[in-house]
Amino acid sequence: MNNNQMNKQQYAASDEATELDAEGHDRTLSPWMMVALGVFSAAYALFHLAVLNFWSIDEWVYRVLHVNLGAVIAFVGLKAWRGEHRSRVPLPDWLLVMAAIGCSGYIIVHLDQLIMRTGVITTAGDFICGALGTLVVLEFARRVSGLVLPIIALVFVSYIFVGPWLPGMLRHSGFQADNFFSFLYSQEAIFGMTVAASSRYIILFVAFAVFLQASGAGQYFMRLAMALFGGTRGGPGKVSVFSGLLFGTVSGSAVANVVASGTFTIPMMRRVGYPRESAGAIEAASSSGGQLAPPVMGAGAFIMAEITGIPYSEIILAAALPCLLFYIAIFLTVDRQALRLGLQGIPRAELPKFSELVRDMFMLLPLVVLLYLLMSGYSIIAAGTWGLASTLLVMLCRELNLPSTLLALPLALFVLLPLTGIQVNFAGAIATLLSAGLIIILAVFQGRVGELPNAFRAIASLTYSGMGDSARKSLQLISVMACAGIVVGVLGLTGLGGRFSSLLLTAAGNSEELAFLLAMIISIVLGMGMPTTAAYAIAAAVVAPALQQLGVSALAAHMFVFYCAVISAITPPVAIAAFAGAAIAGGKPWPTSIRAMRFGLAAFILPFMFYTSPEILLMGSWVETAHVFGTALIAIYFIAVAGEGQLNGKASAIERVLAALAALLLLWSSLYTDVAGLVLAAALILWSRRREGLSLQAAD
Structure with a gap:
């Protein structure tokens, strides 16, 4: 097969995957x-x-x-x-x-x-x-x-x-x-x-994502993932996981993430030996999880703040550790599978050089400005606006062929000017205009006056097309939020939401665990085939109130249903993200979705920690949070072992069951279950090492 045929197949697969995002046909x-x-x-x-x-x-x-x-x-x-x-x-x-x-x-x-x-x-x-x-x-x-x-x-x-x-x-x-x-x-x-949430935040942050991509940050994300993990065991799979996390920080669609990064990572995974279904599943799981990643969380963070009244900054901080656990879990599962299949990485000579990445790190100026202003307590709108403005500085630097290290100056201005007491919008305007002026002056001193008109025209063209793309890419989120408002309005008008909560609690009886299990099933079913934001909005009106009646905090209840809405994208029978990954990989949709569930297994388990161990949402002391996070890290390693059957060599069926049991005990996070889980985990590791040693002796 020649390169032209391969390219045509890739484009056709990408088009087929894009169809699943249902964002309309131009x-x-x-x-x-x-x-x-x-x-x-x-x-x-x-x-x-x-x-x-x-x-x-x-x-x-x-x-x-x-x-x-x-x-x-x-x-x-x-x-x-x-x-x-x-x-x-x-x-x-x-x-x-x-x-x-x-x-x-x-x-x-x-x-x-x-x-x-x-x-x-x-x-x-x-x-x-x-x-x-x-x-x-x-x-x-x-x-x-x-x-x-x-x-x-x-x-x-x-x-x-x-x-x-x-x-x-x-x-x-x-x-x-x-x-x-x-x-x-x-x-x-x-x-x-x-x-209310979509009108205040959707266009702003979609525009930020569009302009961030246009500034070259998307390519930088992929190069960074390649440099860090491309050469390791099963490297392309780990690149897919890491790039899914990076793209997810600003993206609002699981399928869009699959198409954006999967067209690059899935062929790489196939090249080193990943089966088609595994390649599509890894990309689907990591891309879906991108909606769990702060600061945007697929627009879910904004809606959650609107519904619950919890400050946005508190929500994205609470979401950080569970998101990190989710991606570490996928990473470990990919690593265990690579070990089982004997997959190697990409030769180091074909990977980006770290020296180049370090030199270009200031291309991430917009993301740093956004996160800094958000974490400093400024309004979401101010942070998004000036993060968006800073993308234009990156573009100006690029169009004038100036080194990206020059962007250290606007970074310093965006950080320091608000600290002087200047109102944040004035500080942002001063930082943007002053930085643009200094970049232009430097270009003049370097004899690049002739390049300025072309640079201005290019930026004007990018701004115009970027604004149009932002509007187009926002339509799905805007429409589903308006349509979800119909459901929420009827629930409120008829009181059906409250009666449904009572029904759920009655069906669960005195079992809180059964109530959470039923809530997960209902939330996933409600989310099948729908964008995450709409699925969450409806589940928040139908399911979250029932969990709150059990005494669960609003943050834990809403984070629970949000996770369920996200994982509906990889849950059969309507696993739209998994089907998109299968289309690109050329695999079978149903096996791909089953494998995506296996890679994303942590996302089906972690939400229960919001009930059993709310410290993972930073609802407790730092000591308690560190303890819960530490035991959860050990637990997700054993989830990967149970899923892929690799622990110092091939694990037996009994060892896999015991690994799953150790993981569940550690995730429950009480003193007795932690001790039992740690003892069982240690015994498994010692036994597997002894078994592997005996196997080597027998081989000799």
Whole structure:
């Protein structure tokens, strides 16, 4: 097979994997329509940045424009169905565009009156606006995220009308259609807490991710992973794990992570001998876990902060240790499998040099600025805005062919200026403008004046296209948050959420462990085939309250259901991330998803620690947290041993069972279980070493 054929196969596999992300199918419109759509998309992103930073408008109006203008982009730019071959926008889509704009205008014009009467006194206009607006949201979500969530939302809408005839706990007294749709199209439902989170943070952090990639950080992540782990045993698999963590710090989609890094890592894994299903599974597990990685957590951190009222900084700190354990668990499992299969790494001569990576480390300036401002207590919006601005400095440096070490200057300014007491937005503006000026002056002194016009044009072009891409890549998250608002609104209006919590507790009886197991199953089922953010939003409304009634803290309960929502991406029968990995690797989807579950096994176990050992979420003293983390590290090693059957050589079936038992005892984290687990673990290691020694003697 020649290189052209291999490249074509890789592109086809990547396209097949991308299809699973259900982010819509772009239309091929006339040139003037494509230009108009691009300008509108860039303006849409800039509108958000303006409102978030200096243009104050009513919150309800902002959320309505956030959803409906995004819907306009989707109805014009995306096909209504996959097989559509039209190169123009059909009449039904223009009618949807008019409905989205009309509903926005109605809310803006009648805002004061609506605030007073929504859900109580409903006019004909209110009813028409609510019904049309709900239809717009449902079609918006269907077009960019698939059928699953809109169908679930329609089931809940139907429940409003059939509820009076249902038996038992499902019965409610009924609601008038006009009042219901007026309520649904308000800040109590569609434009409630889920859209509040998406309108404040989604565009900002998607833009940050887009510009970070454009600045070259994505390539740097991959080179760093290759240099660190490419040459080790089964190196490409470990590269996949580490790059999944790095990409996940700013990405919001498991399938997007698989496509972004898997097209590079999966062929490398195949080259050194990984089976197709294992290669796809490793990439799927690591890419899904990227949504557990702070600071973005697949946008889940923002939604969790909105729902629970827990500070965002507290959430991302609490998420750090469980995320680290998850990735160490995958890493160890990959290592054990490489040992079992006898896989080697990539020759060191083919790997990036550490000296080059150290020299280019300042390319990570935007990520450092973002994390520094977040951890220093500044607002999420300020941190995201100036992290985004700093990507332009990286691009300017690159376009002028200046060494990246020059970016140490803006790094110092972003760190030091806020410490002087200057308001953070002024400090960010000063740091950005001063750094840009100094970079330009240095280019002039080096005789690169002629390169400045081209550099400015390149950055202007990248900024324009980056804003448009940010709007396009945000559509899925925006639509699913609006559609999830329908479900959350119905749950609140009918009281079904509270009754479901009571049912879950009744089914579990007096067993808290059974309650958590049922909560995990329900959360995973709810999340199948849906983006993580929507799955979490619904599970947070349905399942988390039941866990809180057991006395579990809000942080632990919501982190539990969030983990379950994330692992639904690798759980059969609708394991979208695993199926994407299988498409790229050329493997079978179901075996790939089963293996992805095995690599990501820790993600099915760690959430129970949030109940048994809340110290892992930093809910305790540092000594307690260190103790829990230390025993968990030993436990996940034995999970890898149990899964891959490798402990100083091939482990027997009994040894694998005992390794799993030792892991479970250590994860429970009480004095007695820790002692028992450590004793069993030590006995296993000593026995395996003795067995291996006897085997070597017999061989001699």
